[in-house]
Amino acid sequence: MSAQPDTAVEVDGLSKNYGPVAALSSVSFSIESGQYFVLLGPSGGGKTTLLRLIGGFIRPSRGRVLLHGRDVGDEPPNRRPTSMVFQSYALFPHMSVERNVAYGLKLRKMAAPEIGRRVARMLELVGLAGYEARMPHELSGGQQQRVQLARSLVLESDILLLDEPLASLDAKLRKDMCLELKHIQEKVGITFIHVTHNQEEAMTIADRIAIIADGRLVEEGTARDVYERPRRRFTAEFIGDNNLLHGTVSAIAAEPGGRVKVDLGYAEVAVDATVAEGTDVAAGDAVSLSVRSELVELVAPGGAEDGARQTVPATYLEEVYLGLTTSHLVRLPDGSEVAVRRISEGGDAAPPAPGQEVRIGWKTPSARLHVE
Amino acid sequence: MSEDIATTVLQSAGGGRDVPASPSPWRRWLGENGLQKWAFYVPVIFLVLFFVLPMATTVVWSVFERTQFWMEPGFTFFAYENFFTSARAENYVYSMIHSAWAVVISFALGFPIAVFVRRRVPRAAQHRVILLFILPFMISELVRVFAMRPILGRYGVLNSLFMDIGLIDEPITAILFSPLGVVIGDVVSFLPFMVFAGFLAMEAVQPYVFEVCDDLGARTLRTFRDIIVPLAAPGIFAGGIFIFVNGLGVALVPIILGGPGAVNAGLIVNQAIVALDFPLAMAISTIMIATLVALLYIGHRLFDLTKILEPIN
Amino acid sequence: MRDDYTSELGHGLKWAYLLGIVGALLAPVFYVIYISFNEFGFGARIYVFTVDWYRVVLGDKMLVASLEWTIYLALAAVATAVPMGLLSAKLYKKTRYKVAIVTLMLAPLFVPADIMASSLLVFFRHLNGIFELIGEALGWAWLTHWFELGFFTALVGQILYTLPYAFVVILITMSRYHPQQTEAARSCGATAWQAFWHVEFPQIRAGVFSACAFVVILSFNEATRTALLKGGFDTFSNVLVSQMLNVGMSEESYAMAGIMSIGAMTVIGSILIYTLVRSERLEREARAKAEPVMST
Ligand SMILES: Nc1ncnc2c1ncn2[C@@H]1O[C@H](COP(=O)(O)OP(=O)(O)O)[C@@H](O)[C@H]1O
Ligand SMILES: [Mg+2]
Numbered sequence A: 001m002s003a004q005p006d007t008a009v010e011v012d013g014l015s016k017n018y019g020p021v022a023a024l025s026s027v028s029f030s031i032e033s034g035q036y037f038v039l040l041g042p043s044g045g046g047k048t049t050l051l052r053l054i055g056g057f058i059r060p061s062r063g064r065v066l067l068h069g070r071d072v073g074d075e076p077p078n079r080r081p082t083s084m085v086f087q088s089y090a091l092f093p094h095m096s097v098e099r100n101v102a103y104g105l106k107l108r109k110m111a112a113p114e115i116g117r118r119v120a121r122m123l124e125l126v127g128l129a130g131y132e133a134r135m136p137h138e139l140s141g142g143q144q145q146r147v148q149l150a151r152s153l154v155l156e157s158d159i160l161l162l163d164e165p166l167a168s169l170d171a172k173l174r175k176d177m178c179l180e181l182k183h184i185q186e187k188v189g190i191t192f193i194h195v196t197h198n199q200e201e202a203m204t205i206a207d208r209i210a211i212i213a214d215g216r217l218v219e220e221g222t223a224r225d226v227y228e229r230p231r232r233r234f235t236a237e238f239i240g241d242n243n244l245l246h247g248t249v250s251a252i253a254a255e256p257g258g259r260v261k262v263d264l265g266y267a268e269v270a271v272d273a274t275v276a277e278g279t280d281v282a283a284g285d286a287v288s289l290s291v292r293s294e295l296v297e298l299v300a301p302g303g304a305e306d307g308a309r310q311t312v313p314a315t316y317l318e319e320v321y322l323g324l325t326t327s328h329l330v331r332l333p334d335g336s337e338v339a340v341r342r343i344s345e346g347g348d349a350a351p352p353a354p355g356q357e358v359r360i361g362w363k364t365p366s367a368r369l370h371v372e
Numbered sequence B: 001m002s003e004d005i006a007t008t009v010l011q012s013a014g015g016g017r018d019v020p021a022s023p024s025p026w027r028r029w030l031g032e033n034g035l036q037k038w039a040f041y042v043p044v045i046f047l048v049l050f051f052v053l054p055m056a057t058t059v060v061w062s063v064f065e066r067t068q069f070w071m072e073p074g075f076t077f078f079a080y081e082n083f084f085t086s087a088r089a090e091n092y093v094y095s096m097i098h099s100a101w102a103v104v105i106s107f108a109l110g111f112p113i114a115v116f117v118r119r120r121v122p123r124a125a126q127h128r129v130i131l132l133f134i135l136p137f138m139i140s141e142l143v144r145v146f147a148m149r150p151i152l153g154r155y156g157v158l159n160s161l162f163m164d165i166g167l168i169d170e171p172i173t174a175i176l177f178s179p180l181g182v183v184i185g186d187v188v189s190f191l192p193f194m195v196f197a198g199f200l201a202m203e204a205v206q207p208y209v210f211e212v213c214d215d216l217g218a219r220t221l222r223t224f225r226d227i228i229v230p231l232a233a234p235g236i237f238a239g240g241i242f243i244f245v246n247g248l249g250v251a252l253v254p255i256i257l258g259g260p261g262a263v264n265a266g267l268i269v270n271q272a273i274v275a276l277d278f279p280l281a282m283a284i285s286t287i288m289i290a291t292l293v294a295l296l297y298i299g300h301r302l303f304d305l306t307k308i309l310e311p312i313n
Numbered sequence C: 001m002r003d004d005y006t007s008e009l010g011h012g013l014k015w016a017y018l019l020g021i022v023g024a025l026l027a028p029v030f031y032v033i034y035i036s037f038n039e040f041g042f043g044a045r046i047y048v049f050t051v052d053w054y055r056v057v058l059g060d061k062m063l064v065a066s067l068e069w070t071i072y073l074a075l076a077a078v079a080t081a082v083p084m085g086l087l088s089a090k091l092y093k094k095t096r097y098k099v100a101i102v103t104l105m106l107a108p109l110f111v112p113a114d115i116m117a118s119s120l121l122v123f124f125r126h127l128n129g130i131f132e133l134i135g136e137a138l139g140w141a142w143l144t145h146w147f148e149l150g151f152f153t154a155l156v157g158q159i160l161y162t163l164p165y166a167f168v169v170i171l172i173t174m175s176r177y178h179p180q181q182t183e184a185a186r187s188c189g190a191t192a193w194q195a196f197w198h199v200e201f202p203q204i205r206a207g208v209f210s211a212c213a214f215v216v217i218l219s220f221n222e223a224t225r226t227a228l229l230k231g232g233f234d235t236f237s238n239v240l241v242s243q244m245l246n247v248g249m250s251e252e253s254y255a256m257a258g259i260m261s262i263g264a265m266t267v268i269g270s271i272l273i274y275t276l277v278r279s280e281r282l283e284r285e286a287r288a289k290a291e292p293v294m295s296t
Helices: A047-055 A096-108 A112-125 A142-155 A172-188 A199-205 A223-228 A231-238 B002-013 B025-030 B035-039 B041-061 B078-084 B087-120 B123-129 B135-140 B141-148 B147-154 B157-164 B179-202 B206-215 B219-247 B252-255 B265-274 B278-303 B303-310 C006-034 C052-059 C060-095 C097-108 C113-138 C151-174 C180-187 C193-222 C224-229 C236-246 C253-289
Strands: A007-018 A022-034 A036-040 A060-067 A080-084 A159-163 A191-196 A208-211 A216-222 A240-250 A261-265 A268-272 A285-294 A297-299 A311-323 A325-331 A337-341 A357-363 A368-371
Touching: A007 A047, A007 A191, A007 B147, A022 A060, A022 A096, A022 A191, A022 A208, A036 A047, A036 A199, A047 A060, A047 A080, A047 A159, A047 A191, A060 A223, A080 A142, A080 C180, A096 A112, A096 A142, A096 B278, A112 A142, A142 C180, A159 C097, A172 A191, A172 A199, A191 A199, A199 A223, A208 A223, A208 A231, A216 A231, A231 A240, A231 A285, A231 A297, A231 A368, A240 A337, A261 B078, A268 A311, A268 A325, A297 A311, B041 B278, B041 C060, B041 C097, B041 C113, B041 C151, B078 B087, B078 B278, B087 B179, B087 B219, B087 B265, B087 B278, B087 C006, B087 C097, B123 C253, B135 B179, B135 C006, B135 C193, B135 C253, B141 B147, B141 B179, B141 B252, B141 B278, B141 C006, B141 C193, B141 C236, B141 C253, B147 B179, B147 B252, B147 B278, B147 C006, B179 B219, B179 B252, B179 C006, B206 B219, B219 B265, B219 B278, B219 B303, B219 C052, B219 C097, B219 C113, B252 B265, B252 C236, B265 B278, B278 B303, B278 C113, B303 C097, C006 C253, C052 C060, C052 C253, C060 C097, C060 C193, C060 C236, C097 C151, C113 C151, C113 C224, C151 C193, C151 C224, C180 C193, C193 C236, C193 C253, C224 C236
Parallel strands: A022 A216, A036 A191, A036 A208, A080 A159, A159 A191
Antiparallel strands: A007 A022, A007 A060, A208 A216, A240 A261, A240 A285, A261 A268, A285 A368, A297 A357, A311 A325, A311 A357, A325 A337
C-alpha cells in the first residue's frame, strides 16, 4: 500500500452526500502517528462528517479511509483501531464512572482484576481518582468529559477521535482542559484527531491543523503556518484577526525575490513575491491582501516612506477597548474597515479624533497575497 | 462472535499492527450491512403484505361477481349499484353526519382539557395529568359502550335520577337505541383520543405564545380562536379524522346502542358479511377507505399533517 | 405556568372539569362493576353483594376455554407486535423517509375495525384459495393450510391493531435517548447488538414494558377483528359480544364486563403508579444534579 508505516490515517478523495447536500467533497490528507491533529472550521463545514467517516459511523459516498495503511471501508466502528469522544451526553447514564470506563475492557473479556487496575490507572491519569462510584449525572460537565476520555483511552486504541469535546464547557474550564488534553496526548503518545470550531482551542493544542469549510479541505499545516502564513483567503478570514484589502495586480517584478505591485485603487502597495510563490498571478488579476490586525500600525504623519513598509491613507473611526488589546478602527478610501490592534497600556497616547485623516502601514513581509 | 472481535481489538490494542483478515463472506451476509439491516424492515414488509395489500385489493374484490356463499372473478358494478340504490347509501350519509357530531362534541369537550394542561400545569406534571386519560382509554370499548345501556336505558340511572328529582314524569326513551345513543357512544369511546391528539398538537404552541397573548390583552376566546387553534390545527385535524372514521366504521357502537335508523358503515359491512354478500362488503369498504384517503389528503393540503411529527423528532 | 393573577376559582373549576370528564368516562364502568356484584343484577330494588356471577362465569367451561384462547392470542401479540414496534421505531430513527414510515405505521389506526376485519377476511380467503391451488398442483400438502382462518390470521388482525400503539409508545421513550451513546458503545468495541442490549435497552426498558402492557390489554379488548378472522375458536370478548346480542344484558355479561375492566384497570393502574413513582424519583435525581456537586 502507498501509505508510510508511520501514517496513522490517510483519507483519499473522501466524499459524503446526504441526498442533494454534499457534506464533504473529495477530501484527501494524511496524519502521522502520534500527532495532535485538529480539524478546524465553521459550523456545518463537514468536520463531524469527516471524523465520523474515519470512525466508521457513516459510510463514505466516495473515497477511502486507510488506518495504518489498511483500507477499513467495510469495517464497523468496533473493528477499527479508533475510539471516539463525543461532545456530550455520551456517557452511559445507567452505569457508574467505573463501569463506564470498564465497559470496553469487559467486552474484551479481560479478567476483572486487570480491568480494575487499568480503570484505576486511567482515572488517575484524567484526575478523577476517587470518583469511581459516581453516576454520570453526579458529575460536572468537565468531569463527564474526563470520564469519556478515560473510557476511550483505556482501550489503548491508537487513534482517538474527539468531536468538539470541550464545546459544552465554559470558557475558563475549556482553556484548562485544553492544555490538559495536550499533556495527556503527550503522555500516551497516540494520534488524536480533534474537531473544533474554536481557533484558540485549535492553536493551543494542535501539532497540525486542517481547515475544513463547505465540505472541503481549505488548507493544512502547522498551527504556526496557518496563523502566520495563511495561503488561502478563507483561512486568513477565519483565523486570527485579519484585515482584507482588495485590489488588482499592476506589476510583477521579473527578478527572483522581487515584489508584486498591487493597485488598491487609492494607493499602490508592494508585496513580497515569496508570498506569492506557488500562486499563479498575472498582471490584471483581482487579488486580496491580508494583514493581521496586530501587524498594522497607525503611522505618524510624515513618517519615513521606505521599501520596508507599506502605507495607505485612511480615516480614523473609533477606539474599541478589548481588555488585553485595544482596537483602533479606520476606514479606507474604498469604504472597507481595517482594525489596528495594540496591547493596551496604561499610558496610551490619546488616539486621533474620529474623522481625522491618518495613515496606516505594515512591514512589507506582513502582508499575504491571495488569489480568488 | 464477540470473542473473535475481542481478540482482533486486543491485537491492535497491543500496539501490533496486525491487520485482521477481511471479514468472511458469511459475516458480510449476516453483518450490519447484510441481513441485520433488513431486519428493521420486517414490520414494513409485514404492513405492506397484510395491511396495504388487503386494503388495496378491496377494490378488486368489490367488482367480483357474487356467488351463493362467496365470489368469483368478474367485472361488475352490481355491488355499488346495490349500495347506492338502497337505503344503505342514505344510512351511510346519516352516519357521516352523526360521526361529524361526535367529532364536534369530542373537540368541544376534550380539546380545552389539552389546552388547560399545556397552559396551566407545570411542564413536568403535564404528562402525568394526560396519563389519567389512559385509564378509560384502556378499558375495553366494548365494556364502556355496553355500560352506557344501564345508564341511558328506560330503567337506567339517568332516568331514575331525573324522575326522582321530579324533572320528568315519564322515562325518556329517545336516547338509547337511537342516533343520539350512537353519538354518545362514539364520544365516550373516542374522547380520550381527542385529548391525546390535542395534547400532542399543543406541542406546536410554545408557552411564550400564551404570554404574548396575555401581554397584548387578548381575551381567552380570541386567543383560542386566533392563535391556538390555527397553530394546533394539524393535530386537531388528525384527532378529528380518527374519531370521524371510527364513528363511521366501528359497528360495535350502533350494534349495542343504536336502533333502527342508527346504522353506520361498519355495521352495513358487518351485515353484508353475515349475509355472505362479500362483494357488497368490499364495495362499502372501498368507499370508506376512499373517504378516509380523501379526508387525509384534504387535511394534508390544508394543514401539512407532517408537522404533527415534530415533537418526536 | 400559573401566574399570580390567575383566578384561584377559575383554576379550580378547570381542574374539576378535567377530573369530571375522567370520572364521567369511568363512572359507567364502575357502575357495571357495581351491578356485577349484585345477586339480583341490574334494575333490582335491593342490593345483595355476591361474587356468584363471577363464579358462574369462571365455572363455564366454554368461557374458560375462550379465556385461554384470549391469553394465547395476547401472548402471541406481545411476542410479535412489541419486537416489531421496536424494530420500526429504530428504523424510524435511522431512515431518511420518516414521513413515509410513520404514515405506514400509523395508518392501521385510521382504518376502523369492521372495515379492516372484512377486508382481511376476504383477502385471507382468496390467499387461502390460491395456496390450496398451488399446493394441490404441486402436491405440496404443507402449503395448503397457511392462510386458513385460524390462530395465525387472528394474530395478523391483532398485530395490525396493536402495532401502531407499540410503535408510538416505544418511539416516545426513544426520543429521550441520545444516540451518541450507541456510537460510544460501538467505539468501545461493542457490536450493534451489544450496544443495543447493554446501553440503549436499559434506558428504553420502561417504554418497552409499557408497550407490552398496552398490547396485552388491547389484545384482550379486541373483538371485531378476531371475530371475523379467528376461524374455529372464541375469545373472551367474542363471547361477551354474542352474549350481549343474543341474551341481552344478563348477569353473566355484567360479570364478564367486570372481569375485562378490572383486569385492564389493574394492569394500567399498576403501570401508572410505577411510572409516577419513577418520574418522581427521576425528578429528585434531576434536582440533585442541578445542585453543584463539587468543584472541578
Ligand atoms: N445526517 C445528516 N443528514 C443530512 N444532512 C446532514 C447530516 N449530517 C450532516 N449533514 C449536513 O452536512 C453538513 C456538514 O455537517 P457537519 O459535518 O455536522 O458539520 P460540522 O461538524 O463541521 O459542524 C451540514 O450542512 C449538515 O447539515
Ligand atoms: Mg460538528
